[in-house]
Amino acid sequence: MEVRIQHGKVNPEAYQTMQKLEGFIKSSGLERTLYELIKIRASQINGCAFCLDMHTRELKEMGETDQRINLISVWHESLIYSDREKAALELTEYVTRIADKGVPNDVYARVREQFTEKEYVTLIMAINTINSWNRIAISTGMFPGCM
Structure with a gap:
């Protein structure tokens, strides 16, 4: 397998835009474990092997159990x-x-029973961010171990 395009190298401005979204989520107060669960579930649905591999490893490194992953x-x-x-x-x-x-x-x-309005918007941004990463990874031919 070969990566089609190294998106971060050919368009660093686009990559930095995505990194700004990541930074927003990380500074929002959303629990890191919860964000990783969101990343994994979206990556499963979208079939993004690269992101699924990355985020299951990250969650494991954070001390999450195999069962929960x-x-x-x-x-x-x-x-x-x-x-x-x-x-x-x-x-x-x-x-x-x-x-x-x-x-x-x-x-x-159901979501609003657990999250404030502000947190709800943050969740949407978190979900959109991982969906965007999935689409970038799949479209550019990224695969586990390519980086």
Whole structure:
């Protein structure tokens, strides 16, 4: 396999724009573990092997258990995630697949039980950011171990 384009080298301004989004999320107060769960779930849905590999390793390095990492795709069938994490993962699924059903009112209500309005907007930005990274990685032919 070969990477098609090294996006950060050929267009550093675009790469820096994405890094600014990352910086915003990281400074927003959103829990780092929660952000990694969001990144993994979106990457699973989008089929981004590069991002999935990166973020599962990062979560593991943060001390997360194999069980919690391995069960992210079936979070709704598990008791090991908090209500806050479940709300964020559900929103991740709907925003990632926004063309299918949008974000239904009942999903919004469940998320708002766990997150303030400001946090809700931050979640949307976090979900959009990883979806953008997924699309960049897939479109440029990135794969696990390519960097």
